[in-house]
Amino acid sequence: MAEKTKNLCAQIPESLHGKVRQRQEESGQSLSAYITELITKFYEMEGKTMAKGDTRTVAFQVSNELFDRFKVYLDQHNLKQNAFFIDCIQKALAESAGAENA
Numbered sequence: 001m002a003e004k005t006k007n008l009c010a011q012i013p014e015s016l017h018g019k020v021r022q023r024q025e026e027s028g029q030s031l032s033a034y035i036t037e038l039i040t041k042f043y044e045m046e047g048k049t050m051a052k053g054d055t056r057t058v059a060f061q062v063s064n065e066l067f068d069r070f071k072v073y074l075d076q077h078n079l080k081q082n083a084f085f086i087d088c089i090q091k092a093l094a095e096s097a098g099a100e101n102a
Helices: 014-027 031-047 064-076 081-101
Strands: none
Touching: 014 031
16 A cells, blocks of 8 residues: 655745756656655665775865855855755766757
């Protein structure tokens, strides 16, 4: 028997809504199935820990002004540096993979 479901409703920015709906339509899944998959993948990724020796360091320098602006952004959005950059890298790779498959 299928697991019992509950409705989840949340207000999100229109620009994000547009992206989600576009990707959902491209996936061919219903909105419920698509959002369930996204949330499930998020929690699966969150639970993964990197084994020692299984990580690499990425480092670069930026101007003081850019660094200060970046820190303000992180504080405003309650983000950590590593989470911000990992998300940026993952999005770029996903977009690149999507472009290659198009």
